[in-house]
Amino acid sequence: MKPTPKKAGTMHLDNVAPDSLQGIPRQRVNPPMWRRTSDEDAKDTWPAFVSDLKDLGININEGRAKRAIFVTDAGGLSYGMPDGVFSPSSATDIAEILKAAQRHVVPVTVRGGGLGTEGEAVAFGGLLLNMSSMQRVVDIDAKNLTARVEGGIFWHELAEVLRRKGLDYISAPLNFTSTVGGVLGVGGVDTNSPKYGLSADQAIALKVVTPTGEIVECSPTENSELFNRVILGYGQFGVIAEATLKIRKFTPMRMNYFYYSDLRTAIEDLRVIVEGEASDYSGILTIMDRAITLLVGFDSKEREDEFTKKTEPKLRGHGEIGFGLRMAIYYAFRPWKIGESLYLLKRRLLLFPDLMRREFTGKDGEIVDRTVIFSRAVWKHWGSKKMTIPDLAAPEDKFIEAVERGNAVCKKYFKYYTLYCVGIKKKQDAGDNHYEMSCVPKDAVNFAYGCEFEPSYGGGKYSRDKLQSFKNEIYDIGVDMDLSCYRFGGMMKGYIRRLFGDEVVERHLKMKQEADPAMILNKNTVF
Amino acid sequence: MSEKKKYKVDVLVVGTGPASAAASKRLVDAGLKTIAIDFRKLPRHKVCSGILSPRGHRFLIENFGPLPLKALHNPTSCKGVTFHFPSASSMPIDFLGGSTPHLHRKFSDHWAIEQSHVEVHDETAFLSLTTDGKKAVVSARCRGEAIEYEARFVIGADGPNSPVRASVYPEYSSEIPWFVVAQKFQPIIECPLDLDYFHFWINPKLGHYTWSHEREGRLIVGVGFKKGGNVDEHHKRFEDYMRDKHGVRLGPPERKEGGSHNFGPSIINRYVFGKENILITGQAAGFFNMLAEGMSCALHSGAIAGEAVIESLATRHPVQEVYREHIASEVNRSTDQYNPIKTVFDNVHEADFKSALKKLSRGDQLRAVRDLMKFISVYGDLNWGRQILGQSIRRLILGTYSTKRWL
Ligand SMILES: Cc1cc2nc3c(=O)[nH]c(=O)nc-3n(C[C@H](O)[C@H](O)[C@H](O)COP(=O)(O)OP(=O)(O)OC[C@H]3O[C@@H](n4cnc5c(N)ncnc54)[C@H](O)[C@@H]3O)c2cc1C
């Protein structure tokens, strides 16, 4: 033994001095953030708010059944009831509501599809503005390849309208019910993000209702400051009533799959493809860190051929049969892992046919609608009422380590899980502050990479305590490695200062206070 | 005679320790009318080493915010645990993720319950309860005055002797083994032990549970043994041992304190979670991690009890069903720590036991493992061996511990 003599009573190393923990107020989990009559002298301003609006012909629905529809989101961990719900039909409606809300200091929570997972669109009291009543496609300009839509439209609905004309949106989340307005403020990542960037980067003009109720048309050239604030503005700087988006000609997606049993190799190969711009779509989807699938897709036969010639020889993945054989050998020597091998086999047999169903593919097996395929698969094979999908977004050089560390956390918490990795191209002509306080980490050079960590519950029921601990541990990696995350509002709010730093957050808070003096729009989700 | 004082609440939480603070925090956050009662006047003293596992530390920060200095003892932190083996070596084991705070339980518990914003009734003792499954009526007494609480749910977070548990399962206390733990505070004349660590002796001759660490310039000399033994004898033996073996010289004890505890349910997966709308949690339910670290599992199990109530109200599933489904992960955590298969093949402890062991010489490694096996034999007469093995094998094959062994 090597005793270190110590004088009795001396202070030893102390990593918990109170000031060392400042700026980590993570205690907020699910509080009622706005109580109409929380303390004695606070006036209940709600009735006057409702009656003011009624005089303008705007009738707030206060029925419990209506309010209860919006009690939680896709995450299912955050619960809160609004005092009333309104489904606007125009920017003018929204403007009147926000003006009254400023006057009476009533919080307004904007809700798109409610596909957030951290309660960003859950109202803890106040008014819930249900944007899914504004779902029209206003105009399609096939010549200049743009579409004007209302903010509450689901991306997938837009796709259906566009595809009838041989057109398509550029990139959008792979699910059915996220809305244009709910995504432009947050990001939007698709398998073609390595080529086109975030969905938010496809917007070229917006009609915004500011938190004080002005209706403003903005774009990079007109009212550009507001435009830049609202895009990737995490829902804080205005309600998106309409948006003009870049669109493109429709092409089905020609898919190639490569299989790996090593995470690091697969990610290195993904980087080769993404940074070499060798494909039109790419991503990694895994079953734990055992069976790793690298998906590579193309818009045309020519692109595919070019890839086959130039890039494919550099990749170290296997074909399905080769990989299956390797797996069989691996498990033959590890009989105690029989459970895991059966799970992999079951996944293979159930999931893969769903990714290649005849009714959703063309005659050469090309994917006609990737959203249908992936969204169905996600909900069917991963989904539950508590979608837990924390993520890390890293610059090029930190990505592998981030995924490996996140993978270790998944292992600690869950038997079965999936990792979903994708690259994101940064917009080149974007200003310095464009990605500030967004899911794109500050030191990404040309590409950022995101990895989602998705437990598969497999019938198991987990407490919120466990799921929240899991998310926190993933985000801790983000803090430790100086990364960013896709979902930092709501329940993960405590991480904002730690991820982005006080200086940046204070600056954004100041802008918010200027734009929204009563701090009513999406109160408490970020600031 | 005046009317009995009555309160009507959604949830009554009995106790104001860590399990209660965590449960209360969840319930208050969810907007449920909640009262927490404690028979002591707050802030109350608590016999405890105050060493927190990293997971407990993060729970406190995440839920209650940065710890105030007042909630810490001196030294303010602890680097890990040092094991002392009778046949030579000593092995310092660092906590994974760095030092953790040395809590002053009187103030840390009070701070946590205050941060939960629950309404607290102190000096209010739980006496008894009746329930029809939907509504529980609790009788309590505050400074001689009778009080009645009507609650939709009662959470017993009332520690080792849990009167709530006793009112649901009157026989329980007489059916489990009890252990006495007692600590004396002695001035340090000379102490070559590294005081950055909590020290634990793997030595059957000294008793079931033998520990020491520094607090406010004193050395705490602690002993634990099966109920029935004599504190001073155990204590004298341990003090002599520390002097002869480690050269620790101490002044006469200035203070002594102790109590009896229910170590065991976690080891053999015999937890008590309550009945109908009465939930039992924290140490009352039997949660204890290795080395009597009970705060982190009290916090997490308390939170889960609170969440179970919320979820039960939201989904209309019976609360016991929800609680038992959700608590399984915490049961795995705690019971895994005593599971020999998990200990060898997995990383179930929050301190890096394996790499600490690797640092010893080959011979010392063997001796350490042999000493550990011998140490387990002090628990031999409790008939836990077969139960541990049975549960461990079940965990290996089915991935879970049996829920049928829970009360
Ligand atoms: C199963 C599943 C799969 C997913 N897959 C992907 C994926 O592949 N790629 C990806 O990028 N994301 C994915 N997501 C995440 C999801 O797409 C994003 O969280 C998205 O922001 C949700 O959009 P929403 O319309 O549902 O927004 P909501 O959750 O309703 O709102 C999100 C935020 O935007 C604000 N907001 C909503 N509408 C407006 C508006 N009109 N104006 C201003 N602010 C508004 C809200 O107040 C809130 O703060 C997935 C989520 C789930 C549950």
Ligand SMILES: Cc1cc2nc3c(=O)[nH]c(=O)nc-3n(C[C@H](O)[C@H](O)[C@H](O)COP(=O)(O)OP(=O)(O)OC[C@H]3O[C@@H](n4cnc5c(N)ncnc54)[C@H](O)[C@@H]3O)c2cc1C
């Ligand atoms: C000597 C010793 C050292 C320990 N060292 C550590 C350590 O270093 N680290 C660690 O993590 N754990 C340690 N523990 C264990 C830890 O103290 C417990 O596991 C933990 O306090 C359990 O928390 P709890 O909230 O379940 O119960 P408690 O903290 O015991 O809280 C129960 C509360 O219920 C109240 N109560 C009891 N009866 C009634 C009644 N009739 N009416 C109203 N209220 C009532 C009590 O006053 C008390 O406030 C130690 C224990 C002992 C004995």
